[in-house]
Amino acid sequence: xxxxxxxxxxxxxxxxxxxxxxxxxxxxxxxxxxxxxxxxxxxxxxxxxxxxxxxxxxxxxxxxxxxxxxxxxxxxxxxxxxxxxxxxxxxxxxxxxxxxxxxxxxxxxxxxxxxxxxxxxxxxxxxxxxxxxxxxxxxxxxxxxxxxxxxxxxxxxxxxxxxxxxxxxxxxxxxxxxxxxxxxxxxxxxxxxxxxxxxxxxxxxxxxxxxxxxxxxxxxxxxxxxxxxxxxxxxxxxxxxxxxxxxxxxxxxxxxxxxxxxxxxxxxxxxxxxxxxxxxxxxxxxxxxxxxxxxxxxxx
Amino acid sequence: xxxxxxxxxxxxxxxxxxxxxxxxxxxxxxxxxxxxxxxxxxxxxxxxxxxxxxxxxxxxxxxxxxxxxxxxxxxxxxxxxxxxxxxxxxxxxxxxxxxxxxxxxxxxxxxxxxxxxxxxxxxxxxxxxxxxxxxxxxxxxxxxxxxxxxxxxxxxxxxxxxxxxxxxxxxxxxxxxxxxxxxxxxxxxxxxxxxxxxxxxxxxxxxxxxxxxxxxxxxxxxxxxxxxxxxxxxxxxxxxxxxxxxxxxxxxxxxxxxxxxxxxxxxxxxxxxxxxxxxxxxxxxxxxxxxxxxxxxxxxxxxxxxxxxxxxxxxxxxxxxxxxxxxxxxxxxxxxxxxxxxxxxxxxxxxxxxxxxxxxx
Numbered sequence: 104x105x106x107x108x109x110x111x112x113x114x115x116x117x118x119x120x121x122x123x124x125x126x127x128x129x130x131x132x133x134x135x136x137x138x139x140x141x142x143x144x145x146x147x148x149x150x151x152x153x154x155x156x157x158x159x160x161x162x163x164x165x166x167x168x169x170x171x172x173x174x175x176x177x178x179x180x181x182x183x184x185x186x187x188x189x190x191x192x193x194x195x196x197x198x199x200x201x202x203x204x205x206x207x208x209x210x211x212x213x214x215x216x217x218x219x220x221x222x223x224x225x226x227x228x229x230x231x232x233x234x235x236x237x238x239x240x241x242x243x244x245x246x247x248x249x250x251x252x253x254x255x256x257x258x259x260x261x262x263x264x265x266x267x268x269x270x271x272x273x274x275x276x277x278x279x280x281x282x283x284x285x286x287x288x289x290x291x292x293x294x295x296x297x298x299x300x301x302x303x304x305x306x307x308x309x310x311x312x313x314x315x316x317x318x319x320x321x322x323x324x325x326x327x328x329x330x331x332x333x334x335x336x337x338x339x340x341x342x343x344x345x346x347x348x349x350x351x352x353x354x355x356x357x358x359x360x361x362x363x364x365x366x367x368x369x370x371x372x373x374x375x376x377x378x379x380x381x382x383x384x385x386x387x388x389x390x391x392x393x394x395x396x397x398x399x400x401x402x403x
Numbered sequence: 404x405x406x407x408x409x410x411x412x413x414x415x416x417x418x419x420x421x422x423x424x425x426x427x428x429x430x431x432x433x434x435x436x437x438x439x440x441x442x443x444x445x446x447x448x449x450x451x452x453x454x455x456x457x458x459x460x461x462x463x464x465x466x467x468x469x470x471x472x473x474x475x476x477x478x479x480x481x482x483x484x485x486x487x488x489x490x491x492x493x494x495x496x497x498x499x500x501x502x503x504x505x506x507x508x509x510x511x512x513x514x515x516x517x518x519x520x521x522x523x524x525x526x527x528x529x530x531x532x533x534x535x536x537x538x539x540x541x542x543x544x545x546x547x548x549x550x551x552x553x554x555x556x557x558x559x560x561x562x563x564x565x566x567x568x569x570x571x572x573x574x575x576x577x578x579x580x581x582x583x584x585x586x587x588x589x590x591x592x593x594x595x596x597x598x599x600x601x602x603x604x605x606x607x608x609x610x611x612x613x614x615x616x617x618x619x620x621x622x623x624x625x626x627x628x629x630x631x632x633x634x635x636x637x638x639x640x641x642x643x644x645x646x647x648x649x650x651x652x653x654x655x656x657x658x659x660x661x662x663x664x665x666x667x668x669x670x671x672x673x674x675x676x677x678x679x680x681x682x683x684x685x686x687x688x689x690x691x692x693x694x695x696x697x698x699x700x701x702x703x704x705x706x707x708x709x710x711x712x713x714x715x716x717x718x719x720x721x722x723x724x725x726x727x728x729x730x731x732x733x734x735x736x737x738x739x740x741x742x743x744x745x746x747x748x749x750x751x752x753x754x755x756x757x758x759x760x761x762x763x764x
Contacts, residue, residue, distance in 0.1 A: 129466075158429035159463045163436065185436050186720050215470035266469075365477045 107150025115142045124155040128274040128322045131155040135165040144199030148277045151319040162209040166202045200301040211361040218264040218373040219361035225254040227402040230329035241336030244284040248391045251292040256318040269376045270325035275318040277311035285310045331383040342393035344384040352383040406682040410722035413437040418684045420450040431464045441718035442637045445475035449518035475518045482509045482521045490607035492543035499601045499611045501527040507612040515644040523576040530581040561587045587743035592667045615649040616662040623675035632714035643683040669697030
């Protein structure tokens with residue numbers, strides 16, 4: 104059964120009853136929430152995802168109002184991982200964004216059976232591109248555009264490297280778009296399904312883009328890494344790839360990873376093998392169409 | 404509360420790690436959360452490995468154990484590395500420098516270290532050396548950070564330790580003790596015999612660990628004098644693990660009682676043995692609990708059992724019982740009450756409450 108087979112009313116009931124287990128790639132998360140915004144966001148962005156009926160869930164999460172008097176003064180929302188709330192409460196209208204951040208936190212904080220790099224990852228014709236990117240470098244915009252042009256999305260935030268075979272494992276969860284890129288993507292891809300924006304978050308305005316049906320359907324297929332590309336959006340630049348040293352790519356991804364040092368020697372081995380399997384590039388762009396053309400040539 | 408029924412399946416698995424082989428997925432779903440919240444998942448992962456169970460556990464469960472084992476291995480490596488830095492910093496200090504709790508278990512490879520998670524590093528030094536130790540640690544990069552005058556006075560005048568010292572680059576935290584309990588505590592103990600009986604380590608040189616009996620007594624005194632029980636079950640597992648290994652030597656038990664008498668720590672030892680036996684089936688010779696010095700009167704034993712059981716059950720929501728919140732509050736107040744007399748405690752709690760208020764704005 105897919106999440107989209109439920110009506111909004113049924114979904115709300117199951118979220119309220121703590122009876123909704125969502126499978127995203129290798130993880131099953133049970134979600135509890137009384138919030139309409141959470142139900143609406145899930146229905147809009149996760150409709151193609153399978154529901155899990157098993158008795159084992161990897162993560163148990165809840166998004167709801169914190170207890171206490173404050174909720175009557177200024178509605179707030181918090182995220183719980185089982186008993187534990189790792190974040191400070193947010194304004195209630197950030198409920199869905201908080202769920203997304205919480206789900207990222209669940210993976211990044213616990214899935215140490217993978218090497219987890221802070222990078223987007225997509226696949227085309229059996230080869231995957233890893234996009235590490237500093238905040239503001241245009242990583243999410245590029246990821247969204249590539250996915251909407253036929254690349255298969257594995258993840259926009261966390262690259263999971265399987266410790267047994269070095270292949271990349273997908274989540275296919277929605278892409279987090281920030282500020283200007285929300286409009287840029289909506290204008291360039293009028294059919295793109297984007298959730299309700301959350302304004303004035305610590306990242307500015309945030310809205311999530313629905314993953315392509317192909318990305319969700321094939322989330323179980325691991326991908327072979329082929330390229331590491333460091334994107335950088337620069338006004339007026341011509342889209343072009345230039346070589347980036349493998350050694351630097353190794354150090355950069357290691358220092359931005361979620362658990363590189365936690366894995367010790369294994370983290371180094373996995374990351375080095377990843378770089379060995381890839382050619383590494385810098386990529387400057389200002390225009391999405393040009394950027395997509397360069398990537399189409401790369402994957403050809 | 405009957406500990407045999409509380410916190411299942413976690414308590415059953417802590418008693419008999421082999422029980423992990425029999426659990427179905429629904430039980431694992433609860434166990435992983437209980438063990439994760441209690442800080443015991445990596446210990447279970449290591450035990451499953453050493454019993455050869457891991458390969459036959461459900462496929463959905465194994466990644467969680469792999470991840471937990473990875474965290475524990477990293478922490479073990481990190482704590483050992485950090486302890487070496489402490490040893491270097493204190494190389495010129497005269498008199499024993501003792502590692503306590505987790506750091507001692509990790510460096511001496513004692514049974515509680517298997518899969519244990521580590522927080523701060525605790526050391527114990529003679530009070531006379533405290534100034535030199537602090538100066539040497541500051542030179543090596545550890546500093547007491549953003550403590551106001553009140554905190555500094557609180558620690559230096561009343562407590563058994565310096566304010567926590569944080570390393571400026573690594574962010575690691577070191578607690579430097581000169582006694583096991585605060586100067587103002589209701590139970591007065593003294594660190595002299597513990598320092599005198601310490602066993603010097605060959606590696607790293609210059610550091611020591613307490614004798615077996617003193618490791619147990621310190622762990623007991625730490626757990627049963629604390630006001631916060633979030634890691635209570637983890638600490639009880641430490642005690643169980645120490646008692647199971649040290650207790651194999653027949654002379655251990657009488658010397659433990661004698662030592663408790665010397666150090667004036669019979670009361671926390673009694674509570675530790677009672678809870679270990681009831682919660683974790685720790686094998687303790689029949690007469691040892693009955694002969695524990697300073698054993699509390701029976702009405703007090705019953706009341707305290709109720710409180711400690713609630714504290715230990717606070718590890719996870721699925722273990723909570725009625726009145727858990729009240730029990731937690733009483734334990735919190737008791738923890739403070741044991742630290743200092745009312746004439747010091749009331750102004751202190753008032754100050755802390757005001758500060759919390761100010762911070763929440």
